Amino acid sequence: MRSRFALLENLLEEAGFEVERVHLQWASAAEGDVFAEGITNMVERIKKLGPSPVRDGD
Amino acid sequence: MSKDEKTIRIAPVTRLEGHGELTIKLTKTGKVKDVQFNVSSTRFFEKFLEGRFAEEAPRIAPRICGICPEPHHLAATKAVEAAWDITPPPAAVKLRRLLINAKQYSSHALHFFALAAPDFLAGPFGDPALRNVVAIIKALPDVGKMALEVMQFGQELAAAVGGKAIHPVTSTPGGMLNPFSEEKRDEFLKRSEKAKEQTLATVTLAKKVVEDYWDPITKLAVTPTYYLGMHNKGNLEIYDGDLRVMDPAGKIVADFKPKDYRKYYGEYVPNHSYATHIYYKPDGYPKGIWRANSLARCNIADKMATPIAQEALQEMRDALGRPIHATFAYHWARIIELVQAIEEIESLLKDPDIVSTDVKLSDVQPKKGDGVGCVEAPRGTLLHHYWTDEKGIITKVNMVVATNNNIAGIEKSLMDAARQIFEDKAHESLKFPDPIIK
Amino acid sequence: MVKRIALVQLSSCWGCDQSLVDLHLRLLDVLPELDIVYWPAVVDYKLADLEAMPKSSIHFGFVEGSCRTKEDEHLLNVVREKSKVLIAWGSCSVYGGVQGLGNQWTIEELLDRKFIKADTITDPRIPEENLPGFTNHIRPNPAIVPVDVILPGCPPTSDNTAEALTALLTGKPYDLPNKTVCDQCPMERKEKIIKKFKRTHEGKIEPGICILDQGYLCLGFATIGLCGAQCPTVNTPCKGCFGPPPNIKDHGAKIISALGAIADMSHEELKAAFPDPIGSFYFTDYASSYLSKIRDKQRSKAKK
Numbered sequence: 001m002r003s004r005f006a007l008l009e010n011l012l013e014e015a016g017f018e019v020e021r022v023h024l025q026w027a028s029a030a031e032g033d034v035f036a037e038g039i040t041n042m043v044e045r046i047k048k049l050g051p052s053p054v055r056d057g058d
Numbered sequence: 059m060s061k062d063e064k065t066i067r068i069a070p071v072t073r074l075e076g077h078g079e080l081t082i083k084l085t086k087t088g089k090v091k092d093v094q095f096n097v098s099s100t101r102f103f104e105k106f107l108e109g110r111f112a113e114e115a116p117r118i119a120p121r122i123c124g125i126c127p128e129p130h131h132l133a134a135t136k137a138v139e140a141a142w143d144i145t146p147p148p149a150a151v152k153l154r155r156l157l158i159n160a161k162q163y164s165s166h167a168l169h170f171f172a173l174a175a176p177d178f179l180a181g182p183f184g185d186p187a188l189r190n191v192v193a194i195i196k197a198l199p200d201v202g203k204m205a206l207e208v209m210q211f212g213q214e215l216a217a218a219v220g221g222k223a224i225h226p227v228t229s230t231p232g233g234m235l236n237p238f239s240e241e242k243r244d245e246f247l248k249r250s251e252k253a254k255e256q257t258l259a260t261v262t263l264a265k266k267v268v269e270d271y272w273d274p275i276t277k278l279a280v281t282p283t284y285y286l287g288m289h290n291k292g293n294l295e296i297y298d299g300d301l302r303v304m305d306p307a308g309k310i311v312a313d314f315k316p317k318d319y320r321k322y323y324g325e326y327v328p329n330h331s332y333a334t335h336i337y338y339k340p341d342g343y344p345k346g347i348w349r350a351n352s353l354a355r356c357n358i359a360d361k362m363a364t365p366i367a368q369e370a371l372q373e374m375r376d377a378l379g380r381p382i383h384a385t386f387a388y389h390w391a392r393i394i395e396l397v398q399a400i401e402e403i404e405s406l407l408k409d410p411d412i413v414s415t416d417v418k419l420s421d422v423q424p425k426k427g428d429g430v431g432c433v434e435a436p437r438g439t440l441l442h443h444y445w446t447d448e449k450g451i452i453t454k455v456n457m458v459v460a461t462n463n464n465i466a467g468i469e470k471s472l473m474d475a476a477r478q479i480f481e482d483k484a485h486e487s488l489k490f491p492d493p494i495i496k
Numbered sequence: 497m498v499k500r501i502a503l504v505q506l507s508s509c510w511g512c513d514q515s516l517v518d519l520h521l522r523l524l525d526v527l528p529e530l531d532i533v534y535w536p537a538v539v540d541y542k543l544a545d546l547e548a549m550p551k552s553s554i555h556f557g558f559v560e561g562s563c564r565t566k567e568d569e570h571l572l573n574v575v576r577e578k579s580k581v582l583i584a585w586g587s588c589s590v591y592g593g594v595q596g597l598g599n600q601w602t603i604e605e606l607l608d609r610k611f612i613k614a615d616t617i618t619d620p621r622i623p624e625e626n627l628p629g630f631t632n633h634i635r636p637n638p639a640i641v642p643v644d645v646i647l648p649g650c651p652p653t654s655d656n657t658a659e660a661l662t663a664l665l666t667g668k669p670y671d672l673p674n675k676t677v678c679d680q681c682p683m684e685r686k687e688k689i690i691k692k693f694k695r696t697h698e699g700k701i702e703p704g705i706c707i708l709d710q711g712y713l714c715l716g717f718a719t720i721g722l723c724g725a726q727c728p729t730v731n732t733p734c735k736g737c738f739g740p741p742p743n744i745k746d747h748g749a750k751i752i753s754a755l756g757a758i759a760d761m762s763h764e765e766l767k768a769a770f771p772d773p774i775g776s777f778y779f780t781d782y783a784s785s786y787l788s789k790i791r792d793k794q795r796s797k798a799k800k
Contacts, residue, residue, distance in 0.1 A: 004756030006763035011752065011773040014109070015600065015787040032745070069543050072536045075510045077567070081626050096626045099507045099565050102606040104614065106597035110775040113697040117735055118779075121594040124511025124651065168517070172538060186540035192527055203521070210520040221730035223518065224511045224651050225737075228730055231697045236730040325616035330625040334617070343618070422697040443615070450695075451771065456615045 062086030071095075073173045073190075075125055076461075081330070082476055090476045095469040097333035104455045112138045112424065112446045113231050119442065120225045122459060125168065128161035128216060129435035129460070130442075131226045132297070137442040138231040140317070140429025142450065144422055149414035150233035155297045156406045157219040157226065158433060162296060163253075163399040164212025164223075165436040166352075166392050170260065171205035174389050178267045181493035182485070188495050197495045201263070204256050211253040215403065218242045233418030240413050247407040250400065257400045261370060264393040270491035271386070276378070277488060278478055279385040281471040282306035284338050284348035285357045286463055288434045292360035294367075294398060296434035302358040303338050303348060308381045310358070311338070316432035319441060323458060326466070335466035336458055349467035350438025350460060352391035357381040362394065364401035370394040385471045424450020435460035499555040499665060502534035502546065504575045506568040506637075507595060508561025511651035512586040513537055518654045526658070529665055534575075543571070549578045556664055558585045562592045562637060562783065567628035569640065576641040581664065584643045585657075587650040591739050591747075592636045592783025594650075599788045600774060602795065603632050632799065633792040634783045645670055649722060650737035650780050656722055672742050677716030677734050681725035685709060688758040693769040701731045708733075708758075713776060718744070718751045735779045746785050748777035 012018075068080040077099040083092040103122055107115060119134040120127030132154055139146065172191040179198070180189040187193070195202030213223040219238060220226025228235045268275060283306060290299035303312040303322060312322050324339035324346065338346030348354070357380060362368040371394050378387060406412055428445040438460035445454040478484035503513060513535075519526065532539055533554060534546045557579030563569045576582050584590045592599075598606055607630070612620040637643060647660050647670070663670040678685070685706040694711045701707060707714035707728055715736035716728060727734050740747040752773070759766050770776050782788050 002763045003759050003761070003766050004753055006767045007752045007755060007770060007773060010767055010770060011748070011777075011787070014772065014774050015791065017787070017790075070536050072540045072542070073538065075537055077505075077507070077565075079626070094626060098567055098628055100610065101507055101564055101595040102598045102610055103595075105601060105606045105609040106595070109600075109772050111695060111772060113695055114735075114775065118594060118775075121509050121511070121650070124509040124514040127509075127511070172517075176540075190532075190539045192532060192539070195524070195527065203524070206520045206523065209517070213518050213520075221732055222726045224514050227727050227732040235696075235701060235732050236703075320615060323616045324618045325614065326619050327611050327617060327621050327623060329621060329623050330627065332623055332627065334611075336616075339618070418700065420700045449771070458616060 063091070073176065075123070080472065082480075084480060088480060090473065090480050093469060093473045093476050094330045095465060095472060097331045097465060100332040104457055107444075107452050107455045110452050112141065112444060112450045112452050115442075115444065115452065116229055116231075117225075117227060123435075124224055125165055126161060126435045126437065126460070127225050128157050128220060129433050129440050131220065131229050132158055133431040133433045133440050133442040134444075135229045135231060136298075136431030136433070137429045137444045138431070138446070138450075140431060141427040141444055141446050142231060142423065142425050142429070143427070144231055144419065146233040146419065147414075147416050149237075149411045150417040151298075152406055152409060152411055153219055153234050153238055153417060154229055156238070156403065156412065157216060157229070158297050159399045159402045159406070160212050160215035160219065161223075162212075162436055163396060163403065164209045164216065166396045166399065167205065167208040167212065167260070169436070170264070170389065170392060170396070171201075171209075175267075176495075178271060179493065180495045181490060183490075184493050184495065193495055204259065208253065208256050208260065211249060212399075215246050218246065230418070232420075232422035235418065237415045237417050238413050243407055243413050247404075250404050250407060254400050254404065257396055258366075261393055261397060264390060268390055273489035275384055275386040278484060279471040279475040280383050281385055281467070281474050282383045283467045283470060284311075284341075284346055285354035285381060286338075286348045286350045286439050287355035287358040288432070288439060289359050290363070293363040294355050294359035294361070294395070295363065296355075298433070301432070301439060304354075304358045304381055305338075305341075306381070306383070308357075311340075316441060317430045319430065319432075319443075319458075323441075325458070328466075331465060333462055333465045335469075336463045337466060344466065344470075347466040347470060348463060350463035351388060351436070352395050353382060353385075353388045354438065355434065356391040356394060362398050364398045364405070366401060367394055367398035370397055385475075424448070428454075437461045438463040498529060498531045500531045500533050500553065501556045501558065502554045502575055502579065503532070503537075503558045504534065504546075504560065504571055505537065506559065506561030506571060506589070507564035508586070508588045508593065510537060510560070512558075512560040512589075512649070512657070515649075515651040515654050516657050519658055522654075522658065526661065543574075546578065547574055551577055552580045554579045555581065556661075557582045559583065559589050559637060560585045562588045562595060562634050563631050563640060564595055564598075564634060565628045565630050569631065570628075572637060572641055581644045582641070583645040583647060583660065583664075584637050585647050586652060587648045587737060587739055587780035589637050590646045590648045590784075591781035592634045592788075593780050596634045596636075596781065596783030596788065597774065597778070599633055599783055599791060603630050606630075632795055633788075635792060636784045646672065648672075648720065648739040652738075653723055653726075655724075673721060674742050675721030676741055677719045677721050677723065677725050677728070677738075679721045680723070681706075681716055681728045683707065683728055689760045690758055691760050692765075693759075693761075696733060701733075703731055707731070715751060715777075718747065718754060736777075737780045739781050739784075747781045748773065748785055751777045 115134040217223040714733035716734040
């Protein structure tokens with residue numbers, strides 16, 4: 001996994017994109033629709049779950 | 059443009075590889091005011107080669123031209139070898155010579171039969187629907203078949219050495235990635251006998267065309283220019299040699315190693331063409347405008363490198379002198395070069411080194427530097443200049459591609475032809491033969 | 497029935513046309529079936545003749561090259577209008593081609609290098625008279641007009657073009673095979689674990705053994721199998737010039753994904769091995785990549 005991202009970092013840099021800002025978005029582009037759907041689902045799931053029970057803890 | 063001026067636009071120029079239009083401006087009294095050869099595209103290889111591994115340039119650069127990728131493949135290789143101080147094994151050089159001659163052979167045949175011959179066989183006043191190689195094949199099937207076989211020989215030989223004919227791949231810094239097999243050598247040596255016969259038949263055909271069109275050849279667009287070409291100790295050379303510049307009076311004004319080109323090459327950017335105008339820098343623009351390609355090479359060379367071609371060159375010089383400025387003599391010179399190509403091919407195929415397996419250095423180190431790779435493409439002197447960093451990555455490129463050397467000269471000869479046709483009505487007084495294809 | 501055919505060249509090298517000519521004697525079988533109504537390299541009809549043709553009056557429009565100039569865009573639109581079936585012929589036409597690598601820079605930067613800064617230039621200027629002007633960014637032809645058939649290749653082999661032409665002439669569909677170059681490659685393959693990548697000029701490529709297994713970047717595994725593995729057959733790594741197999745949207749991304757899996761190296765070593773991922777992984781199809789498209793949008797917005 002890290003190897004793949006390492007090469008992606010090279011690619012982003014060469015194509016003139018700021019690696020930090022675009023990093024997360026790019027991880028979704030490599031897996032295309034699947035990842036985008038996954039993130040949407042995750043956000044919906046988290047909203048349904050509400051605030052984390054350990055939030056007020058440490 | 060004032061009201062009574064007339065602009066004639068020919069769009070596109072046909073039987074040309076690439077994008078070119080002509081703009082001819084006439085005054086109200088019918089005088090030719092201006093002729094522009096508008097080359098209307100370019101793809102910026104010089105920029106997008108930056109950042110690439112230099113050893114990949116021989117794979118990328120051939121995409122400049124699908125008719126002459128072999129010269130680009132080899133010029134790119136030579137430029138990297140020059141930058142990294144590499145000398146490939148001698149057998150690899152012979153393979154490269156075989157590759158470039160195979161391409162010279164098929165390209166010159168393609169030009170003569172498909173691009174040029176339609177004008178001569180259908181005639182300049184012929185129906186456009188008949189002025190093409192398809193009509194030639196229909197009307198003269200034996201000539202058509204021979205043309206296809208001649209081209210096939212060159213292309214298949216190029217593929218056998220280069221991996222594929224269109225965008226060859228086997229030349230790399232340090233040598234060749236693949237040796238030439240004995241089986242292929244035997245096959246092509248056998249086939250070269252027929253190819254040579256067909257070449258001589260093509261010479262006979264070309265001489266008939268020259269005879270029939272003698273009047274226009276000697277009178278239309280006889281344009282004095284400088285000439286640029288490669289030679290090896292005075293012999294016409296297309297793989298590796300020094301460059302000569304000849305002035306319009308026939309004097310050799312420069313004889314130099316390609317790496318010193320910047321002293322002699324000036325590049326003028328016209329406002330009306332994406333292809334720039336190259337000229338002999340010491341004499342300025344537009345005086346120093348030079349032409350390259352077959353006639354130029356035949357002008358600057360003392361002689362051809364092979365015997366039958368040399369006889370043919372002597373015949374042309376006996377008829378037209380030296381230097382020859384007649385633009386239509388380019389076709390004749392091209393056929394003379396076709397003969398040299400098949401003679402070189404035959405000689406290389408007979409050389410036992412051509413099947414050597416010692417064709418690549420195993421230790422090739424990139425280094426920071428720059429190098430010039432220069433060969434003759436069918437259309438003229440081709441020069442690649444690369445700069446690389448210590449990792450062998452290209453940082454800068456300058457290229458003067460073959461056709462570039464001819465753009466200004468083409469425009470000059472068109473100006474002459476336009477004046478002769480529009481002002482002197484030469485097309486009415488010149489003697490043309492009866493067309494063969496009607 | 498003789499079919500009307502147009503062969504149009506945008507900005508390209510003419511390699512696809514040369515490949516057609518390289519049918520050699522087989523041309524004698526094909527030509528009688530065709531009425532060539534536009535092919536400037538070979539036939540004397542002019543652009544005005546093409547523009548004057550009725551809509552959809554040409555059976556097959558073959559388009560080679562990609563849109564580097566505004567004239568290319570015009571020509572592409574004209575031939576689309578006049579053709580019943582439009583074929584994107586060659587990797588330039590399908591994916592943008594090698595000139596798509598130019599998308600790494602702005603058009604101003606490209607013009608500057610060629611017309612202003614080049615070493616031999618004595619009178620710098622950007623030519624503008626009687627010339628079409630350039631596009632800011634190369635977009636692949638299928639993104640500009642609807643295309644009916646795609647035939648990638650750099651160039652497509654003579655057999656590829658003959659096959660496509662035969663299918664079209666007999667009214668059969670022409671589909672790209674779901675194969676890679678490996679399916680056509682004669683080399684002996686082992687399990688893929690690369691400990692070190694070598695550049696093409698390094699060491700010696702041994703004949704008969706998978707070139708990728710030997711540590712050279714051979715992209716056959718991720719490249720459509722149409723060419724007969726011409727390059728590996730002569731001991732040369734595949735550069736992926738025919739583009740990806742069908743249904744892969746971004747060639748280079750797929751290659752990076754796969755390399756990540758087979759490279760048994762630290763990620764620092766892997767980064768050091770490929771300082772030019774655009775050149776290494778997107779030879780003829782950078783213009784079709786996600787990043788190039790994002791860049792295109794950014795530049796278009798900036799210009800407004």
